[in-house]
Amino acid sequence: MTTPSTASISAGPARTRTRRVDGALPVGGSRSAGYFFVALYAVLLILFGVIPTGYAIFLAFTKTGGGFAAAFNFTRAFSDFRFLPAFQHIAEFLAVWLSAEVVLILILALMLHSLASRTSAIFRFLFYMPGALAGAASVLVWLFMLDPTLSPWHLLLKGFGFSQLNLVLLPGHLPFVFALIAFWTGAGGWIVVMYGALNNIPEELLEAAKLDGANAFQTAIRIKLPLIKKWVAYMLILSFAGGTQLFVEPQLVGQASAGLVSNTWAPNQLAYYIAFNNDNFNEAAAISVILLVLGLIGATFLVWRTKLFEIN
């Protein structure tokens, strides 16, 4: 799952401060330091992003034994009986997860922003903590949390009629279960990012709204939210791309529950199964390329609608 980096978290307020203090672009050493950091990122991006993507596209259009395959791997993937269910599962998961992200993260970030800075710092730390766990570890935490025979919340689970893990992991519940795990792991980081974005709003604007008679709710909805729209879009783009590639949660929960979750539940799992259980890397690459295209379409749509790349 994608989680925001600390660099992006601190970027907002830091940049504003620099501008306000000296009012000029960084020069000399600062500029070369900038190139240095970008170069490091660029190298990693090329090694672990661009080259594998290129290789996946190459494989997707190549036959198993070599040679141009045209759309063969794609048509084979489309006609696989597990293809549509996998995409349906991921669509359900994304619907639950992204809605939860937008609504809950924004509410929590706005609440944090209205708190005194010391209290807010404690809450930011608490929210961020689950994100410090690796994906696999957080899945294990949730396996305990969701097993009614082990969970500290067993009374609540049993109150909902879940007396066994089997009942918690029924197929209809899985999008919610995975969304819960993903939200718990990733939300803290995004809350901190949104908080940073809210801090970026000039104090004068908020003062003016107050003078005009706006209450806290109106300020949040009419002033703060429109001003951090781009950050929300940024979160949605990364979350959408990360969410379509869901793998660790269904794979681990499936293994830990002796197979209650199909090993081809999500498209990425299907690609993994086809690559490693059928030894067909080409068809698996075709599924990966489909996921990439979906991510790009989603990102393009959001960039276009929110004018993300426009500079004020």
Added chain:
Amino acid sequence: MEITKSSMHGGARSRSRRSVRLAAAVAFVVGASVISVGLGSTAANAASKPTLTIWYDTARKPMVDAYIKANPNVKVVAVLKDGDSNGDGTYQSAFALANRVGHGWPDIYFSEQNNDAASLSQPPFNDAAVLNKGLISSSVLSKFAHGSLSLCTFGGKVYCLRNDLAMNVLWYNPALMAQDGITSVPTTWQEWAADGALAAAHGDIIGTQGDSWDADVYYWGNKCPLSQQTSLGNLTIAPSSSNCTGMASLLDGVSRDALPVAYMFSSTFGSQYGGKIVFYPGASWMGGVFPGIGSCKSSNPDCTMAAGYPLKWTSSGQMVTGAIGGGLWFASSHSKNLKLAAAALQWFATNITAQGKLSPGYPAYGPDDAAFIATQNASGNYASPASGAPTLAQAFTVAANSIWAGWSAVPYANDQIWASSVVPSLSSGGTQAAGLGIFAAAATNLARSYGYQVKTK
């Protein structure tokens, strides 16, 4: 002045520093050469010792340790794997990668998946070495239990050795039977189902459903063709066969109090059902591992189970049974030392200490059976048989010869299909009859994706 002085002597000092450095460098080179000569001879010793990479699962650890001890001249690289349990494709993933990069294969490996031979011996993996063409003698192969190598044999070529048979028997608790008013060990499925009412009245159970191995116990055990390869590439998955529907309606007729939906290796099975299992149709290896049940040496008199014959459909009918797992030993055709690999393979699958004392399951290699039974009898894991019921040796021997051969290995895991498609249905109140249809639909799709022609009737 100080500065001038030092600059005056600087040249001499730096010269002396250079000589020191030179001396140090010479000393280092000489030292390193001496050390490398020493290391070289050690390396030569290590090189003369053949290396054998073994992939094994946790239950096989004592056997691997014993092999290492018994073969000091072999350098063993033992790698703990999950044994491809629940058909999670560990080995397929590993071989797909190894085949791609051209290295990384083991010499021998153990799999808990009976289906693995169908997959690993054939394209695209092509890893399992053919054993009956010079690697393992026919005199050894002929001593494996009749039919036990059928899971390993494709087109007359034997690709693996069976570790244990894992045939199903009827486990029963004599003390609980008496408490519940059950007077004799059931011999038919109908008697067993009828005893469910007595067991449930006392809060006890006669087995479980909703485990990934349901099909291996109930349907394989009643000759229900859910995975029957009639010829190469032709598979029968016929849930409407009377052998399947009959068993499904029998199971659906038993109250869920007596036959709950529960997973035996879940974290809480022991505490929930540990002392309440009157009967359990299950694999021969389960005797010592029923969760929550101590051994007979403990003070709890209700703690142990005895093995009965597999259940029959009618009292006059033929005795058939299924198997859960059993384990397979493979040699990799990519091994650089295939002769050594084959010898090790033979050791693991046939050695009397390995199979008779250290393996948890009934050996597929016939000559080790008596030693295994003796070990089990001495283990204290089993209760004394009820009056008129068979001894452990009788129950195991008869069951081992009753495994229905109409249940074939396929390159995908039937257990995985059952767990992910049928168990959720059973958990939410669905019937076994409905589960059969769900399983058949999922298995048919999967079988076709592997190129099988599937007959559903």
